[in-house]
Amino acid sequence: MSRTLVVTNDFPPRQGGIENFVHALATRFPPGQLIVYTSATPGAAEYDARLPFQVVRDRSRVLLPTPRMTRRAVELARAHGCDRVWFGAAAPLGLMAPALRRAGVARLVATTHGHEVWWARVPGARWALRRIGAGVDVVTYLGEYTRSAIAPALGLAAARMARLVPGVDASVFRPDVDGTPVRERYGLADRPVILCVSRLVARKGQDTLIRALPLVREAVPGAVLLLVGKGPYEKTLRRLVARLGLADSVVFAGGQPHGALPPFYAAADVFAMPCRTRRLGLEVEALGIVYLEASAAGRPVVAGDSGGAPDAVRDGETGYVVDGRCVAEVADRLVELLTDPEKARVMGEKGRAWVQAEWSWDRSYEQLRALLAG
Template sequence: MTTLIVTNDFPPRQGGIETFVHAMATRLPRNDVVVYTSDEPGAARYDATLPFPVVRDRARTLLPTRRVTRTALGLAREHGADRVWFGAAAPLAAMAPELRRGGIRRMVATTHGHEIWWARTPGADRLLRRVGDHVDVVTYLGAYTRARIAPALGPRARLERLVPGVDPAAFRTGEEDADGARLVRERHRLTGRRIILCVSRLVRRKGQDVLIEAMPAVLREVPDAVLVVVGQGPDAGRLRRLAARHAPGRVVFTGGLDHAGTAAYYAAADVFAMPCRTRKAGLEAEGLGIVFLEAAASGLPVVAGDSGGAPDTVLDGVTGSVVDGRSPAAVAEALTAVLTSPEERRRRGEAGRGWAATHWSWDTSAHHLDTLLDPDRPLQRNRTAGSAVALPASPRAPGDAARRPSKSG
């Protein structure tokens, strides 16, 4: 049974959604997969490494136009696909009615965090209603995103939790990957330093600016500390200027790295921090944060901002800390607490590894997606949630409970 994956978010483009879609595509059990996605520099070389076909549209961004819909239907017929997974619901799942009329039997659309903007924007919210009315299942990351997206999807939407995961074999501790850690430290002249790592797109919501502003307070307690920022994005210039003003010589910008290339940076680090914050009156929030899981799997204490679903990835006080992502003082306090205490750093790192391995499995999530895509598997009404779900249910992390929404900033 072939699955057509329709998405704009696919490597070599970098980002959390790209990681999510790639992990699902390579793990869907017992299935043939074909990916229809947008063009990207370096795509041909990357696609040649994959065990399934990837069809690149000439456009850099796919939209649910008639042409793109016709192409998707043509690929489904060519490859014998009768089920479709939209790697991100907005906007591409809006083509669902036309795909259904064209013979697609089953459709699942996955939401992340950006759909919050769609849900709260007049006009854009109608697209989400169209998705909710016409796909078989809409997946969500956790309680925070569900609460904000579900009303726009409408009463006919059938909701199911689908979480990302982490591969413990790919993300290892500094002891397990001593060579990789050593090479990173030597490459950036960081031998003997205590490394604070942030891996993310360089956008304001992710909080690299607050990390930089926290560095003077950190350096007063930990004089050998250095911040390593991995990623690229539109905020790069502003962040470099902030670093020159607040912590000259103590912030290293590596630029963007492919997903596999980040593993050695986790191994080289002492603590991971991304103090994400909710912005624009709640329109921008962190959906979850795969990087927090990767850091935990690498044995790092995690400092996460209190935005959106990010707190779901951290056991506060056990695997790391959840802080006000707008407060340099709060970030500095959380960082110095682990950087000045090797025992606390070790304890939280070990707890994080167990947390990632137990609760965040790509294989489990891929199996769950496979059951949702099965056109012959009946859906059962979930009376408590008011949505239809396929059984068995996806594993729930302890953080998937109603929480006080984080403040906008």
């Protein structure tokens, strides 16, 4: 029986898009066919005990391709008879590939998520990315933007790239979830709600939403912005809210477990994350699974035009793609969707149908299994 070793830094109970990606695919493997090697995380023991496969935690909080950690990965592959390895994020752990190959691993797949775009543009990191491409059988990409950005750094290995996208569980993120508890908890009552679910970092564009809110409220009195997430940008955002006098119109809900998100989408009228590219193209949005979750929940979306984010929206059908730096454009699209419930409803319906057809976890799992099989 073929067994797969997953080597990853990104695994729950840590929160994040890559963590959800790796976990969702890992849980679809048949019993006995998977083992995960990952980093130490607070609260991991209780979490791991509930999983249907073994998780081995390194003592370090960060897994790196050091000699010690590479030896550990090799030991695990040999001890558990793993003839397949999946690197949950290609860089930098894909540098372990040659050692695992020498240990008898027949097939290695490395998945990119977006931070590899930065690696592809920085000389030393670019060299490491080329080594990773040479050491594995397949490097996966999310969409055309990330493929075109990463491929030049891979050299000949670019010919062995394959698309592997995240999915959405449309049975969990759906229109009939009750959003009332969220509205009651945060005092939203029957106010029009704009939702943004994301880490609070400058690239995601929460500040643009805050700056757009006064314009939105001129046309949609009582509109409120609900921010779900945590991060280093929170203090800056709170200062901006205070300066604009929007304390009663912006709600900071903090970070939420992924399983707690469906009622937040259900409580919203529109989902918006006007992400923008920063640092001369080194910081970009790779895709944006939150757009697809919102679509599955039947909500129209407003997405920034950074990187691969437009791949998660059918512009004009499931929502709109905007310039994430343009406050007026963001405000106009939000007003349009909040003042035309029928248009918002139709976009939400089209978005859900698209997610169900093209963005299922089961479909992504079958693709991963095919890549690991060779």
